[in-house]
Amino acid sequence: MLTRAATHEADEFSRAAVVELAPAKINLALHVVGQRPDGYHLLESVVTFADIGDRLALSPSAEDSFGLSGPFSASLRADAGNLVVRAREMLRSWLQEHGQDAPPVAIHLEKNLPVASGIGGGSADAAAVLKGLAQLWDDKITDREMAALALALGADVPMCFAGIPSLARGIGEDLLPLPDLPSLHLVLGNPLRSVSTPEIFARLACKQNPPIGNISGDGWISLLPHLRNDLQAPASALVPEIGDLSELIAGEGALLTRMSGSGATCFGIFSSRGAADEAAERLRALRPNWYFQPTTTISGAPA
């Protein structure tokens, strides 16, 4: 039976004018190759997207509103600092400056992804708001201008807006699609300790690490074991559970385990969806207070 809160949430989505999935972002590899004078780090990252994530419902309304529900909503406030509200206001300001309408809108966020966990939940939400409002407001904004707004919201927002497997360079905004990156069966795991991205970058011992280099065709998968996440060592020093988590996932038969983004989420690659589902179930039994989620990532091949 649905509780009253769950019924209300179901209504938000069934009645919404636009529903957007905000998929988890996974950095299959993340090399830190330099630093800009403004302190931002230069990256080379193989990025893909899960089939699970947050969900957003958007509808025209008499006045602006923003509501939250879902398993991780308690970690967030529905205030002006939320990336959902910041994305709405950024697009609205741009449209109004360019003589276009941006009428009030009701937005509801179902927060399914752990917060500050290296899988870009906030960035995915911001990107989903930009996409949803573009539809609702029928705005006239070029792809280039939208990409600039996305980047102003966060280094990960342009890749989440693009939503396709990519090699991300620059500070994450320079995107090269990877049409040969196949769909992968993963288990995502998180010890439910939030990690601050700037703190992990600040603890990085070396800012100039070997780059990924040029790879094309089906070379990506055989290359992955040779790649790294340069943020994994500083994140593991701060959050020792990352080491345990990675070993636990490997112990369930993962072909490869690695941390995503600035952590603490780690992923394991499994041979099939069935193997990933079973591993996630065993991991939940081993660590009932941690987060484990099987997922199948999207493929890079055009639909």
Ligand SMILES: C[C@](O)(CO)[C@H](O)COP(=O)(O)OP(=O)(O)OC[C@H]1O[C@@H](n2ccc(N)nc2=O)[C@H](O)[C@@H]1O
């Ligand atoms: C680690 C990644 O998740 C990899 O995809 C991203 O680079 C982080 O992207 P994000 O969370 O959207 O980052 P932002 O919100 O733009 O930046 C948060 C902070 O992370 C650091 N930061 C972020 C991105 C980057 N290329 N270099 C950095 O040094 C900066 O201290 C910045 O103040």
Ligand SMILES: Nc1ncnc2c1ncn2[C@@H]1O[C@H](COP(=O)(O)OP(=O)(O)OP(=O)(O)O)[C@@H](O)[C@H]1O
């Ligand atoms: N809608 C939102 N969802 C998640 N975090 C948000 C949101 N709005 C603001 N934030 C803030 O943004 C910060 C980063 O959260 P997020 O979940 O995007 O981190 P992350 O997964 O580590 O991201 P990344 O992989 O991009 O570094 C947190 O401190 C959080 O309080």
